[in-house]
Amino acid sequence: MHRAHTAFSLALSPMAHKNFATWLLKSSSSQQMAKVTAAAAVRTYNSAAAEPFANGSTASYVEEMYNAWLRDPTSVHTSWDAYFRSNSYVSPPNLAPVQANTLPLTSFNFGGAVGGAAPDSKTIDDHLAVQAIIRSYQIRGHNIAHLDPLEINTPELPGNSSTKSIYANFSFGEQDMDRQFKLPSTTFIGGDEASLPLKEILNRLENVYCNKIGVEFMFINSLEQCNWIRKRFETPGVLNFSPEEKRLILARLTRATGFEAFLAKKYSSEKRFGLEGCEIMIPALKEIIDVSTELGVESVIMGMPHRGRLNTLANVCRKPLNQIFTQFAGLEAADDGSGDVKYHLGTYIERLNRVTNKNIRLAVVANPSHLEAVDPVVQGKTRAEQFYRGDQEGKKVMSILIHGDAAFCGQGVVYETMHLSDLPDYTTHGTIHVVANNQIGFTTDPRFSRSSPYCTDVARVVNAPIFHVNADDPEAVMHVCKVAAEWRATFHKDCVIDLVGYRRNGHNEIDEPMFTQPLMYQKIRKHKNCLDLYADKLIAEGTVTGEEVKSVAAKYENICEEAFALAKTETHVKYKDWLDSPWSGFFEGKDPLKVAPTGVKEETLIHIGNRFSSPPPNAAEFVIHKGLLRVLAARKAMVDEKVADWALGEAMAFGSLLKEGIHVRLSGQDVERGTFSHRHHVLHHQLVDKATYNSLQHMYPDQAPYSVSNSSLSEYAVLGFEHGYSMTNPNALVLWEAQFGDFSNTAQSIIDQFISSGQSKWVRQSGLVMLLPHGMEGMGPEHSSCRVERFLQMSSDDPDYFPPESDEFGVRQLHDINWIVANCSTPANYYHILRRQIALPFRKPLILCTPKSLLRHPEAKSPFSEMSEGSEFQRIIPDNGPAGQNPSNVKKVVFCSGRVYYDLTKTRREKQLEGEIAIVRVEQISPFPFDLVKEQANLYKNAELVWAQEEHKNQGSWTYVQPRFLTALNHSRDVSQSDEQSSTNTTTTTDHTNHESDTDSDSKSKPWLSRMFAAPNSGGDPKDPAQNLGGDFNAAKHFDLKNVRHDFNRPAGIAAAPGARIAKTGRKISYVGRACGASTATGSKAQHIRELNALLNDAIST
């Protein structure tokens, strides 16, 4: 038994006591009261000492009375007056046991201050005790509820058997059981009855709180919410289901069970992570969706792990069964994407809800193996859908998250996600969490996997009610689901359904559970499944016949068989069938290689700049901090000079996109001001709380919405959230900023599992931007490097492959890669790369190293001319000074990226080597600008080439750029062929002839090529949303295959082109910078400066 059993500590609200006391006083002339008063000379109910319940609010009530009496003795009833006068009361009552009341009743003066004789203290105490018992059930009934179908976790409170422990400490005997007690306003067990005999009170409470449902809710701070829940569970008859409702539950359970059985029959040796032991989850989800649809929800976004996923797709989403079965056949894919295992793929379905007769959209978001990682992604996607639908209260779009018990309590991202649930810019207005609690995680028992009583305790932090329910009681489960859906629709807050079941098989179906849980599985083997139990019950009560039960099961099996036969005729799987976020219309009619211009009219820049540098118009009373007035004035001066610093460049990008109708959302820790106090998008009125002004929201009357929001202090959940947000609409710029770049590693699962690989696994594109402050500036081990090497290591471009050169080189590279990694050195380039995210005809995540000291560096400014019409993003910024103008004089070319450029130029200036050393900035590191690097190398034919970086040698960009430089410098097809050194020394290390001969027809023999250039699927339903998949365009239409040499479009994952003609002995590039290091530390400031100077001297020397 791992559930906690806590001592009684009741918290009766003073309000409840007051009402109760008033009632008692009003009734004090009743016969019963008179009898009690007469009979009891001395109180026998010495509960105060014996009853810990009195330590809580009962005592508070006394204290309240006492305080009132102290202020004005006439303000309390005379009985209290007498009591306090007797000095029996010890003030203040704290958690130490309160002394027994030994005051003889004769000392009470019931002299009729309020309508006749007052009740005796026993009566008061007994009623208080009954209230306390009711409350005790409400608080702790769940601890002894029969939640475990296996009855392994039976209630066993210390020293007491089950229920009695709730009220054992109260001195009620058998003789009290028929006594009538007035019910307080905090219970609904009476229905229309205001009072009940004690026996009935206990029976009803027992049924409500200790049966198959355990409601955990009394920690919720809102009385209204507590009462709402009490009413839903306590009202007599709430668990009565009509025969029709029971038949529906049975039918749904039959399908859920039948699906698992069918898979077991047909694919007995396959892992499928079945739901056996918790099949009720399927009818449960359907009930949640039915009730929510009835209450106005039109779109449900779900996130779930492996367990029961296929069943959910089949029976909740109603994904065609043949598509599911096809996944078992190990077929080749007919479309782009490397795919994922079947129990990770997403789906999107629009269908009629037959119960409510309303249309509903259901999406199950594709997820990685990483348990719970999908939670924030679902939240972000849901939030975005709510945003685009104008669904500000979450009435139309909702999310459901399904969890495993071990993962729910074990994975920190659950907590992080929970904490987003009530934040204004992150809330999805209530998520229903469903835990498929099979009381095991792989091979680990709960007692070894969590320290909390329940696996759901994490939800308590956000005041979410938790409904534990025995998964073998379908009607109890349905009731709980109905309440959960109504709760969400009423309060728009999270709640949790804990479906306590078991796992009939091993972790997967080919696993042996007896190795580790022998006793549990002995029980499971003997345990009838939920469907059989429920069918027996319905047959016994006459709701259905045995024949009906069999016929419903047989009917479903037939459906499965038909789909199975259909699946056998399929020759390919189609990834588009498994897409969770179709982008209807986005790709259609677009030239996949055409990038829209990113420069804008100068007058637009001026307009944005002026607005961005001005206080709120027509609001002279808005008091702005003096420091910010200086910031605004400096911005205005820059606009007048037509130059932009980093913050202004960013604002230009945002403002111009907003003007074009592109929603911009920037989220992360402290992003409103900016960690480095450079952004200041939100101005705060210095005298009025919460009065703010955000100029980017007021650029143009018809602009798109701009949202900038400080996030909770989480990376994992917030980055996941923004990734999810970016999935919904490609026409939005969604940015997440890390406080410092290295903090992004706490979100590594989102980066690895979703951002870098989402397109290849799930055909899902995302234009998410990660802004990662980066720069070795002597700030110690942290706050320095965003670990760009890690992002680069995950870039999917081939280091040994120089793609064919053409005008479209840059965009083709972007099209093919998994993401973009850049480190811009100018505000203008930052501006362009942000705008390019939207200008591209497809979407790729952008990983952007962003500066710290450059934010205020006097040279890190860009003229408007570099942002206006005709300008564009520069993948490489060549040397435009004396070196670039006279390249033949140049002895050395220093390639670099990011902030170090400014240090290098300063040193070069100081050493007066501006004519002899060229400094070339690689702004887009990945995909690597092979073409431009080659061009630069050819420009400085005789120069030595070095790569200078301030990061350690095993960090930064070096390990990524080095092999690519070699490929760029020595490509065997170097068109110039003028570099004698490279052409004469070129050796081809590996045979490449096969690739030389790649032709259109060859492509047919290569699976990766034929996949890439496959004809579009025709004959499909054009309304099928899955057809509008992200990345779905007919590549063959857009690429002239004759010009596409080799494996230019080789999808990631296919081995490098054998021998991509790399010359190993051609021109070289050498490294200048720090040695390898174990951490990102650059030591003390002094050491940092020493090392930096060494690197600058090495780089800037001839």
Ligand SMILES: Cc1ncc(C[n+]2csc(CCOP(=O)(O)OP(=O)(O)O)c2C)c(N)n1
């Ligand atoms: C982050 C993460 N760690 C470990 C695993 C390996 N793993 C897969 S399933 C599983 C057990 C999950 O238990 P539970 O959450 O109770 O779900 P169940 O399989 O019982 O439905 C584990 C540890 C994983 N998938 N993800």
Ligand SMILES: [Mg+2]
């Ligand atoms: Mg489990």
